[in-house]
Structure formats: C-alpha cells, structure tokens
Amino acid sequence: NNYNTPMRLNLTLILVFGIMTLSFSQEKEENYFDYLQKHSLGGIENKYVLTLDAYIPDCGEFGGHQELIEIKRIDKKLTAFITIYDKVCDGQTYTNHDKILSKNSYEINDDQVKLIIEYLKKLLESSLKYEMVSHADYEFGAKLDWAEKTDYNFKRLDIRFREYGSKWTEFEKLKSELKNK
Secondary structure, three states: OOHHHHHHHHHHHHHEEEEEEHHHHHHHHHHHHHHHHHHHOOOOOOOOEEEEEEEHHHHHHOEEEEEEEEEEEOOOOEEEEEEEEEOOOOOHHHHOOOOEEEEEEOOOOOHHHHHHHHHHHHHHHHHHOOOOOOOOOOEEEEEEEEEOOOOOOOOOOOEEEEOOOOOHHHHHHHHHHHHHO
C-alpha cells in the first residue's frame, strides 16, 4: 500500500499536466484560427498560396520573361518568394520558362501586408477597365489557389490584367517594397 500512494500521486500529476497541456494547445490553436479569420491575408494558410505574377515582353511579340511573387504562410508567418525567370525570345509562350535567374525569400511584416492589399485593389481596378490587346502586352495577375497540384478546380481568387506598354509599375513597386524591410 505504501508503494501505491506515490505511484497514484505521480499518475495524478501526469494526468493533470496532460490535461492542462492539451487544453492550452487547443486554446492556442483556436486563438490562431481567430487570428487568421481577422487577418487581411488570413486566406493564405496551410494549403493556399497567393501568387502575384508579371509577364514582361522583353522581346516584343516574340517573347519575354515571367516574374512571380508567391506569398505563403510558413510556421504561421507570411513569407514572399520572389522568382525571376530567364527570358524566352523564340515566340514560345511564357509558361515554357525553365531557367530561374533568381529566387529569394523575404519575411513579410504588417506594413507590407497593407501594401499587398493595396496592390490587389489596384490590380482589380485595372482589370475592370477597357482592355486593348496586342501581341506585346505586359500581363499581371493574382491567384489565391492550392499550394500543391490538385484535381479540385476551385480558385479563391483569379485576376488577370493586360496592358500595352510599361505604364503600370505597381508590380515593380511591390516587389521592391517586399525586398526592403
């Protein structure tokens, strides 16, 4: 009977500690869920990535290069991955990029989140204006979609905007702001 008392005490302490840990982790997870629901970019989580892209027609109607800003949530923090592809000037579509010139990552702070939201507003506004299409258009887009390939075809956001000439400089401004903290 003397051996049972310390063993019971140890089991009781382990049980109490386990329950406290479990309830704390659930509370922490619920708080994170509440945080995502209130955050301007809360839709970027686990399975979703926000991709901002630009196609630059370096070679006129014969091709150009693509640039991507992929915004992902890693360890509950937003991170921007900026990728610049080599230009293809043989008339192929810009989706045939195979050579990456640079790829860097940058942690995103709250001020930069506001800049991303402003960029999305400007992109949406521009996409709703009259569009005159040519063979050497700049093209800008935003897509909030699954981070991995899936058969599920639902996109939460998909905006495209084409512009002839290099008058729309918002992508370049945002890219620069994300690189500078």
